[in-house]
Amino acid sequence: MARHHTVRALLVGGPMYDSLYDRLPAFERATGLHVDVVDRLPHPELNARVKREFESGAADFDLISTHTKYAPSQATWLSPLDAELGAEIDDFLPQPRELSRIDGALLQVPRYLDVRLLYYRRDLLGGSSVTVPRTWDALIEAATTLTRPGIYGFLFPGRDSGLFGTFYELLVSAGGHLFDANLRPAFDDAAGVWAADRLAELHDRRGLTPRELPAWHYDEVSASFRRGEAAMVCDWPGSHHLYKARATCDVADRVGLALLPSGPAGIRAAYSGCHSFAIPRTARNRAGAVELLRDLTSTAAQLGEARRGAIPVRASALAQIRAEAAADPAEAHRWELLTRTQEAMIIPPRFAAYPECEDAIWHAVQRAMTGVVSPQAAVREGAQHIVALLARERLSPQPNTV
Known part of the structure; x- marks a missing residue:
């Protein structure tokens, strides 16, 4: 498929992360884009590859997985997303939204919040x-x-x-x-x-x-x-x-x-911290990458991950999962523990x-x-x-x- 119809993505991989990528076939059918998953790597190996390929000038990625604690070390390679997200960013909770900014610019979009x-x-x-x-x-x-x-x-x-x-x-x-x-x-x-x-x-x-x-x-x-x-x-x-x-x-x-x-x-x-997605400055299909980023961080995507246990960072997804959890005593207890744990982040x-x-x-x-x-x-x-x-x-x- 022509490069302008392809989104090349370098993603974090593993049992905690991979279920989100089940959305990719539906995304491809809806958009006509092809998502080329270059690799799915554990975070230490992912960070090493990002550093190696961007420093060498060989990087050819439209979207990458990153993390709010690692993105400042990658900031020179990442592009601002404020214009593309616009008012949509307001649905993201204040702290994850702030953690996604570097020197005031939105250089990543959070996927979910982590506390153990x-x-x-x-x-x-x-x-x-x-x-x-x-x-x-x-x-x-x-x-x-x-x-x-x-x-x-x-x-x-x-x-x-x-x-x-x-x-x-x-x-x-x-x-x-x-x-x-x-x-x-x-x-x-x-x-x-x-x-x-x-x-x-x-x-x-x-x-x-x-x-x-x-x-x-x-x-x-x-x-x-x-x-x-x-x-x-x-x-x-x-x-x-x-x-x-x-x-x-x-x-x-x-x-x-x-x-x-x-x-x-x-x-x-x-x-604690937030997993996130970012678009490199060198992305060759920026428009396609923005569409994919929006899909992977959408309310529906975050709600899907939340139903598997993750803490969503969109207010809309968080409200929905908390309402669902209230009807299940075990899940209500888990959310009580997670809420108390977030106070100790x-x-x-x-x-x-x-x-x-x-x-x-x-x-x-x-x-x-x-x-x-x-x-x-x-x-x-x-x-x-x-x-x-x-x-x-x-x-x-x-x-x-x-």
């Missing part, structure tokens, strides 16, 4: 012997009690943004901060050491997680829990549908939901060098988690790496709230 909940086995927790943990230290003790051959106490991603996010939640729950007001690393302190130490306790010292964990990201830990191999895991709303059916979850009839634990400072923290600072800072942190924390270095050495190493990195950068952080 604690998934647990109701046949293993919730009784008089092992209660559902309300603190991270209680979670470690519960995981210790429940770990046995064939069952791990608690699963968390052992690499990339998943490991960073778990460390970040622990850090803030202990009263810590990633950066100070001047974007200097602030996690090389008692709170940071405690956070890294908790991960080392879970994986290295007590052996409550699989030895393969350093190679596992979100999809792997979710799949392991759903095979019945673990007592607890934290997961995103977009994965919720996988926990509800026996076809995708061997323990679907025994899954419970709870808030994330709080830390020693009495704080509950939930790592933490969002990393948004600036161009952020992805490299995240990488420095998770690599250092992983070394503590696996017992290669002490927690103290790990947070010091991560902070020193970031100081050196930011010394070379012109910092221009974006606002995280409205």
Whole structure:
């Protein structure tokens, strides 16, 4: 098909994301456009490909998946969308809408909001012997009690943004901060050491997680829990549908939901942000890309994802899914937990060098988690790496709230 009738899309892929793309055949029939999905990649691999192809000048994409925390590092390649969206952007909730702007320009359109909940086995927790943990230290003790051959106490991603996010939640729950007001690393302190130490306790010292964990990201830990191999895991709303059916979850009839634990400072923290879509400045079929972006972020699309568990960022879709959930006690309870969790959202600072800072942190924390270095050495190493990195950068952080 002629290039001007083709929309080339580079998309995030995986069990949390792929169901949205079932809309593509209907979109093609309605528009006469052909959507060429160049690839569907997990986010770490997606980010690497975006960086590699745009830096080399070889990129030939009309639409890309991105994320509100990663887009500032890609901003030079992305085009403003204010004119195309117009008043339609007003249906998007204020904070996701603001997170999608960089230096005032709408460079991405949000897909959904992410915050995690604690998934647990109701046949293993919730009784008089092992209660559902309300603190991270209680979670470690519960995981210790429940770990046995064939069952791990608690699963968390052992690499990339998943490991960073778990460390970040622990850090803030202990009263810590990633950066100070001047974007200097602030996690090389008692709170940071405690956070890294908790991960080392879970994986290295007590052996409550699989030895393969350093190679596992979100999809792997979710799949392991759903095979019945673990007592607890934290997961995103977009994965919720996988926990509800026996076809995708061997323990679907025994899954419970709870808030994330709080830390020693009495704080509950939930790592958050928005998946999104963007159109590169170099798009060869911008008109077609705008049509596809509108379809993938439409009220109907967001409602479809919300029915699988995601948190929509359009007010119209959110109102509809909340009305539907009210009639289902289990879903009403889940939405109550998600609403409370959104009150505990933490969002990393948004600036161009952020992805490299995240990488420095998770690599250092992983070394503590696996017992290669002490927690103290790990947070010091991560902070020193970031100081050196930011010394070379012109910092221009974006606002995280409205």
